[in-house]
Amino acid sequence: MTIEALKTEQGQPARRAYPTPSGFEIRNGRLTRRIDGCGPIWNIPATIPHRMVPAVSETQxxxxxxxxxxxxxxxxxxxxxxxxxxxEVEKKNMALRTGFNMIRKAKPNLIDSAMRALLPQFVDALEPFYAHAQADPDTHFRDYLMAHQSQVADALLAVSDRRVAEVDNRVVKSGYQRLRGRAQREVIAAMPGIASVMSKYAD
Incomplete structure (x- = not known):
């Protein structure tokens, strides 16, 4: 069922049809994010505007x-x-450093502007993991991220994929595609640093 089909079924005016985002399902009129093996853990109203799906930071x-x-x-x-x-870039091989430098030449302020734009979405993507870590008093958030590295990497890369898809710069897209094939392995390799940074300021 699409989100708009659900809205029509509930008697609301349908404006635009679009599919339920990957990794979500509609339960009781709400989008429910799932993580394999963890069950539904984060709910989003199914009637929110399309531009806000699946991120929840702007509304909740x-x-x-x-x-x-x-x-x-x-x-x-x-x-x-x-x-x-x-x-992390300095630790990578020549091909990856070349791809990154190609992107950085196209946008000299790449790291700062990208981090400012992506960090809120990365944090949003980590909300489900934080919720599960908080549910267990004996589990630290950093430890939980390290124990679920593949899922965390997929969640973060989904944010990057969406962001790059919106970019018009062909050089940026080309450079990203050169890196994307092995991106999950690279993110997992960087997970100790990612987990430390993301848990540093979280209770």
Missing amino acids: QGPLAQQLLDDAVFPQLLEDSKTLVAS
Whole structure:
């Protein structure tokens, strides 16, 4: 069932039909995000505008976002994230460094602008993982991220994929595609740093 089909069934005027996003299902009139093996863990109203699906940060800020996107915390998170990206790129092989440098030449302020735009969406993508970690008093958020590296990598890459799909710059898209084939392995390799940065300011 599409979201608009559900709206019509509920007697609401249908304006535009679009499919239920991958990784979600409609339950009781709401989109429910799922993580394999974890069950439904995050709900989003099925009637929200298409441009907001699947991100929820603009309409329903989760507990992780409330901490990491706070005005006093976000600048520190941003600097830590930029430092992490720069250090991880330096560890990669020549092909990956070349691809990254090609993108950076097209957009000199790439890291700063990308992190400012992507961090809120990355935080949103990590909300379900944070919720599960919080459900167990003996589980630290960083440990939970490390224990679910593949799922975390997929969630973060889904954000990057959507962002690049909206970019008009052909050089940026070409450079990203060169990196995308092995992106999950690279994100998993960087997971210790990612988990540390994302958990640093979260209770």
